[in-house]
Amino acid sequence: MNERKTYISILAKGPDKFVYAGLPWGPRPALVPSMKPTKTRLHRSELAVPGSNVRMLEKAPGLGADVVMLDLEDAVAPDDKEQARLNIIDALRELEWTACSVSVRINGLDTHWCYRDVVDVVEQAGQTVDAIVIPKVSGAGDVHLVATLLSQIEDAMGFEHKVGIAVLIETAIGMVNVDEIATACPERMEAMIFGVADYAASIQSHTASIGGVDPNYSVLTDPNGAVREGPGSARTGAIAFPDRERHWGDQWHYPLSRIAVTCRAHGLRPIDGPFGDFTDREGYLAAARRSAVLGYEGKWAIHPSQIELANEVFTPAPRLVERTRRIIDAMRDAAAEGKGAVSLDGRLIDAASIRMAENLLAKLEQIEARELQTGGPASQPSRLPRYAVSSASSPHRPRTPESTGAPEPAPGAVA
Numbered sequence: 001m002n003e004r005k006t007y008i009s010i011l012a013k014g015p016d017k018f019v020y021a022g023l024p025w026g027p028r029p030a031l032v033p034s035m036k037p038t039k040t041r042l043h044r045s046e047l048a049v050p051g052s053n054v055r056m057l058e059k060a061p062g063l064g065a066d067v068v069m070l071d072l073e074d075a076v077a078p079d080d081k082e083q084a085r086l087n088i089i090d091a092l093r094e095l096e097w098t099a100c101s102v103s104v105r106i107n108g109l110d111t112h113w114c115y116r117d118v119v120d121v122v123e124q125a126g127q128t129v130d131a132i133v134i135p136k137v138s139g140a141g142d143v144h145l146v147a148t149l150l151s152q153i154e155d156a157m158g159f160e161h162k163v164g165i166a167v168l169i170e171t172a173i174g175m176v177n178v179d180e181i182a183t184a185c186p187e188r189m190e191a192m193i194f195g196v197a198d199y200a201a202s203i204q205s206h207t208a209s210i211g212g213v214d215p216n217y218s219v220l221t222d223p224n225g226a227v228r229e230g231p232g233s234a235r236t237g238a239i240a241f242p243d244r245e246r247h248w249g250d251q252w253h254y255p256l257s258r259i260a261v262t263c264r265a266h267g268l269r270p271i272d273g274p275f276g277d278f279t280d281r282e283g284y285l286a287a288a289r290r291s292a293v294l295g296y297e298g299k300w301a302i303h304p305s306q307i308e309l310a311n312e313v314f315t316p317a318p319r320l321v322e323r324t325r326r327i328i329d330a331m332r333d334a335a336a337e338g339k340g341a342v343s344l345d346g347r348l349i350d351a352a353s354i355r356m357a358e359n360l361l362a363k364l365e366q367i368e369a370r371e372l373q374t375g376g377p378a379s380q381p382s383r384l385p386r387y388a389v390s391s392a393s394s395p396h397r398p399r400t401p402e403s404t405g406a407p408e409p410a411p412g413a414v415a
Helices: 054-062 078-094 114-128 140-157 172-176 178-182 196-202 253-266 281-293 305-313 318-336 351-374
Strands: 008-010 018-020 045-050 067-071 101-105 131-134 164-169 189-194 218-220 246-248 269-272 298-301 342-344 347-349
Touching: 045 054, 045 305, 054 067, 054 078, 067 078, 078 114, 101 114, 114 140, 131 140, 131 189, 140 164, 140 178, 164 172, 164 178, 172 178, 172 196, 178 189, 178 253, 189 253, 253 269, 269 281, 281 298, 281 305, 298 305, 318 342, 318 347, 318 351
Parallel strands: 045 067, 045 298, 067 101, 101 131, 131 164, 164 189, 189 269, 269 298
Antiparallel strands: 008 018, 218 246, 342 347
16 A cells, blocks of 8 residues: 655745645545534533523623623513513613624513513614523524524624524533534534533433532442452352542533534534632632633633632633644644654644644634733733734624723522
């Protein structure tokens, strides 16, 4: 069998775009199945704000969340639904939202509030809404229903921008149909969110932990020194055993992984849902880091104290930024020498390393753009490496500044 020499070359598309020259250029499903590019919107933190609380609505825009989710569903009591809708419309029209993206979680499609949530909010304030969040999505039809309403409203109102859609996967049937949901209405679909509380209820899980782990989801090590009386017999316990070790598991690993893989396959952002105990800083950080390792872009915050934690976890660490810079430099040198892979710090780096580096640099550009816009740290001269990595940040509309105080806890804003 003749082997083709595979090497990395620098293309005219930019100094940091590397490809294997041994493969044909362009998508070839039979050789290199390609994934859709993820729709870019900085989404490290998503603050859930009940529409029934005017004080919290007024303070939410300036709290530092990448996305503010104005909630009409679980965080609002049935008797307050109508007023909450009016409150959200007023907030969207009157407050300053340039420092964040804005989404609105409507009521479920099985309620009589749903259609009016979409029609009233989008007709009266749709130019400020970046995305509609659909709860308890069970199949592609749920997405198409909301997408059709949005198209009709946008045409009737003459809107220039298209409102996106994010979906909550929080039922057993939604998890079963997660792939068909992801491919519904690709021109609008942006993100999938894991709604852990309702998912736990849907599968009848014996847990009261919202987003955390449960000590009952664990295993014990085998008793050391145990003996068997014969093949297949039970352990006798005839001798004294040392204490057995308990190893906790993560009962949410499967749904988190399932959503992450589906999102990345279809160009959507995977977002982790709420962590219920907003007094448990370390618990939130652990849950967020777990999600980040699985490929998630961000996590919900049900209290302002969780915003900083989410932004910290989902912002690339300085050590990763520095290593990325070194990977880019090493691969540029390798490309100039006609090499396909090189060693850095005793580890192999190749084109896969470049793809990971490009993802990280694109995220850094999004963060820098947001901080420049809001007068954050990036308004000073940047110390981050500058490379030709393209990324698009979310559109924002100029308005007038408002209050930036801290709102009250939002324990009802869970999914």
